Amino acid sequence: MQTVAERVIARAKELFFSGEVRRVLGWERGEFQHERIPALYETAEQLEKLVYDEYCGPNLSKELIALSKLEGRTLAILKPCDARSLNLLLREYRVDREKVYILGAGCTGMRGRDGLLLKCETCRGKDFPVFDEAIDDEECRKVPDGDRFADVCRIEQMSGDERFLFFRSELSKCIRCNACRNICPACSCNQCVFDNPDSGVSSKASADPFEDSQFHIVRAFHVAGRCTDCGECSRACPQGIPLHLLNRKIIKDIGELYGGYEAGGRSPLIDYRASDGEA
Amino acid sequence: MLKLHLDRLFRIAERRKLFAPIRRAGVVDFGLWEPGADVDLETLTSRSAKGLFFPQSEDLMVFQMRGKAIEVEPAAVPDDMFVLFGVRACDARSFAILDRVFLEGPVDTWYQARRSAGTVVALGCPGPLAESCFCPVFGIDLAEPEGDARAWVLDGELYLKAMTEKGEALLKELDGEEVDDNALDAAKADARAKMAQNPLADLDLTGLDGDHMMEMFNAPEWKALSKACLGCGACTYVCPTCQCYDIRDFDTGSGIQRFRCWDSCMFSDFTLMAHGNPRRTQLERFRQRFMHKLSYFPANNDGIYACVGCGRCVGKCPMHVNIAKVIRALGGKHI
């Protein structure tokens, strides 16, 4: 990781100084040891602050929606999971591929204040579905053998009422800050139905527990078949709600029913087979 | 100063609603105390205590449809007495700030009702509760919290000192042994010392106030500071002093329920008007939040900042952008 990080930073600078790219999207140090803040570097002097290490958890892919509308190419340092998210955004025409230079950065799992990030315990894999060049090494290619559906299976084993109580108590912590939605690379709507007074379902606060359920059910459904399981929703939640469970349940089901999907291909929910099973 | 075992305090729940920091589904928040509740006094609550007086959502009135007739029914003003225990010095100070907003005319009926119905038992900190704490920066003494009564916990024993009549009244309901006020001085000194060592304790507010409004507003740093901001409301909703709200209508099928709910100046639809949004970029929205806390509010409130250094936003922001960074960037000799 150490050397990979150095190579990534060196290469990013090289591409910037060569004029290949106009700006660099990466991270900078935050106030605390574990904090790395997404940062955009546009001058040589700023670029000195560029950092890449085991704390660069945040998914930068969504930033590129805005950046790819700017003049010139933007270099983005993307981890494998971030690249998967970008792949989705590319397929959905949210990001202009020509405007992005993807520097794939090997990753051995990212850490936060409380150690290894939950999303990294069951990593989806270390390959880059889309990139201009990738820098990694043996260590970075090792995939942890955690079963990402273990928690889903555990909950499936509970009784209906147990499951209801579990999710009701988790979702009742929701403060509707929209961090999960705003950070989600699949939630790229210009205006969310829940922000749109004309949608008939808009709501700013959950005045009734139903609205907690509705918001998260509908969000999970809207990203169904598109979710890249980057785990940012759960990482971002200030209330520690395991939101990724809803997405993973759907991913698991789609896998069992329709043979799975990889964001970047056609979403199984906008596809069908005459031989599909019944609801 | 009264000394008693913690459990004694919980007995008042038999007579009055008691709210305390309770751990539920892995998160500590102020909640209604019930026998068996998992009270946690070591952790800073995830959300601030402001919800007890200014809930995230509360009904204002109902427009009830009776056939074609409409009856307007105002929502009942909350008046059942309650005790709020375990508020830290930072949150305790936030009430004073909210009071300036809601009580200094026009008076907010609902907020006022809850304030007078509630008795605040603030709890002195044994030291910073998180690396993100920085209340001393705003002149708050973590060991001497403001409230109707002050409380400290030492070796499982609860020490209580009444600060107001409400506090007196509460203490009368509790029986414990009188002890000397100085009994805890050592512990308090120790707590202050620990806090002084906290990483953010050295934040320097020089140059951040109502007098430097334009310099602050025009500072070039905002661009970089706000770059990573998601425009979510995490910081706002955990903040003890953010007090913006929206008023909305909900169609119940048999009428319209008009309620108010927290809003966030970080949201892209905040104060959205027919012509569009007064603050169109996230930079402007981001700047607004911190200008309000560090410049606009003090400008209108005798120099009092609308931040109490609880550090929740520092810990909660998924992108790690927060007021501490803003103060570091703009404060000190900078301007």
Add this chain to the structure above:
Amino acid sequence: MQKIGVFVCWCGTNIAATVDVAAVADAMRSEPGVVYAADYQYMCSEVGQQRLIAAVREHALTGVVICACSPRMHEQTFRRAAERAGLNPYMVEIANIREQCSWIHKDKAVGTPKAIALARAAVAKVLKNAPLTAGESPVAKRALVIGGGIAGIQTALDVAEAGYEVDIVEKSPTIGGRMAQLDKTFPTLDCSACILTPKMVEAAQSPNIELLTYSEVEKVAGFVGNFTVTIRKKARYVDTNRCTGCAECVAKCPARKGKNEFNMGLDNRSAIYIPFAQAIPNVATIDASQCIKLRTGKCGICEKVCSAGAIDYNQRDEVIERRYGAIVAATGFRPISLEKFGEYAYQESPDVVTSLEFERILNAAGPTKGQLVRPSDGKHPHEIVFIQCVGSRCSEDAGKGKTYCSKICCMYTAKHAMLVREKYPDVRVRVFYIDVRTPGKNFDEFYRRAAEQYGVEYVKGMVGKVWRQNGKLMVQGSDLLNDEQLLIPADMVVLAAAIEPEPGARALATMLTASMDTNDFFSEAHPKLRPVESPTAGVFLSGACQGPKDIPETVAQAGAAAIKVVGLLSKDRLVTNPCVAHSNELLCNGCSQCEKVCPYGAITYSEREVVDRGVKDVRRLASVNEAVCRGCGACTVACPSGAMDLKGFANRQIMAEVDAICRAK
């Protein structure tokens, strides 16, 4: 503010017996927005409609709810009545209190409250209705038929007959297609050419038909009534106006190595060629890949011998663009490649042939002048084995062949067997089959004649292997009925190869946004009710491109497609259904989810500038072609932002119905 009128129909006693109609009307009077409510014996009667019209005028109603029978019965009636009253017809909603209420409930105690609930829902919906106006689009009075086989020819002839102009685009130098390659046709055994060539001539001579042979469709834009099609006319290097088809050049051409497509490659043809004697147009074409002059610049003999001076080595492809109101796909079929069926030794032995090759061998104009001889040594065969279902009815996991039945093989195999036995009684003919399928007029009689009168030996069973052994073809197969293994030393083996759509069809389907099934056959708009229409409005299907067919079926479908085309072209303007999808461009993300679920290709994307909350932005936005959209609503759910909505069944309308129904609880 809307003013709604509610009319409760008794339907004689049909409704009134189990629903207190007066009570329903009364309940509606206290519904928000309702300014008038009444009940009447028969709302659908002229008197009833007059009452509706009068009330609309008198109370200046903006919307109307009829509580009566199913909208499938009288929605149109009441919409027209409302229109007569000067109200937008789409401001009418029906509460179905007969089929869904009075007829299924025993007494008023149950019927009346439910009727009220249904009426409430209809009121709630109409309050959210918006006036809708059907759009109109002009119709280009010309049809395009893609494919010049019997299907395309028949469709074109019928359309032309009805008085409309039609173009046939055919990729090969001549029309005629597969049927032109056939010797005889089952079950009548009449000569294929004799019945086809007159039609080819007719097509060529029809003033309404233009043949664009040796041409291909390159691009299709537009929609029903208004297609714009780009067609590439490939260079023949021969001026078709001058060429007389004398074939002098063909005789003299020194390059004779080109495989003769018409004879399925059983013999060669010259570089400049006329596919077959009755080809239409009867002009020569130079195969650039074979022509010495075009490859090396030398030669030029054809130019010298052409008395008409028709040869033009500098000819270039010509690209033309035309507007059409309707398009017919008639791209036909081909036999599958047998490379994966090594067990039949097709690659190893020239004496193992496909049925279509055998057809050419039997044909008097074929490579053997109609003499039945072995391709390998020209000797007369004494033992011929026919193998059916080669590549048809394969299991999915076989990894080769098709799962479907090619339909025509049983019959043409019987035909071939019969023809052989008729001409050469000395030849022993055996047919290996899984099942013999002969549904069709006189088909089974035909098959039985082959077996019973002509002595064709049918063996129920599969052939495991065919291999060459001292001049013979050893055929190893099983006879299931006699439960024995057969080892037959044959002189020739004829394989009934499965048929598949022409490979070009897939690309064409994409251009036409017409969907295809997993076998690349064009899908029909409805498997039972709209078999000759594609789901894409204005695109029709003719012949085997939609599925395996024999000639009579093909001709029948070709005619059916033609009448659909004529029906469309006979209109001057198309009135579009106003209940179509619509995209709110401020909400659209340009993610294309809607585009992907649209069965009609009605949704297109373009970069447009929008002003969102005062901010200018250029975005990729969806737009719905109202002439093409049929209003299913698939896109509205695929769209996460709610930008896509459906007029007449809008989100807000349906939610209002839900709310109203639940309010009744």
Add this chain to the structure above:
Amino acid sequence: MQGEVNEFKPLIVAFCCNWCSYAGADLAGSSRLSYPADVKIIRVPCSCRVNPLFILRAFQRGADGVIICGCHPGDCHYTTGNYYARRRMTVLFRLLEFMGIDRQRVRVEWVSAAEGAKFALVMNEFAGAVKALGENVKLGDLRCKP
């Protein structure tokens, strides 16, 4: 029936596609095949028009069961609509079940225009199943209670 005062009457919202199931309901009616009045039908052009938001809306507003009826797979008037509906609802229903919502409160049924008898049967069956479950409390919204 109406004798028993405090008997639980479930509220069931049925979304029926215009071409098959709604016609099937009409046939049930014209054949005088009875099913509980608790079932209220909403006409949609196609089962693929049914947005999960509508289903949640119904539950929020007090529905105890929601059923979606469409043409049999392969018979969709729009050729593919019910295929999409089938996948969407499969995924949605499994998610709801995962979150502890009773699976029997939601259902998809294919009913053709000729299957009046099936329509009545399905509605009787579904109404019975929902009634057995009792009132929907898990997805209700207290503000919408009368």
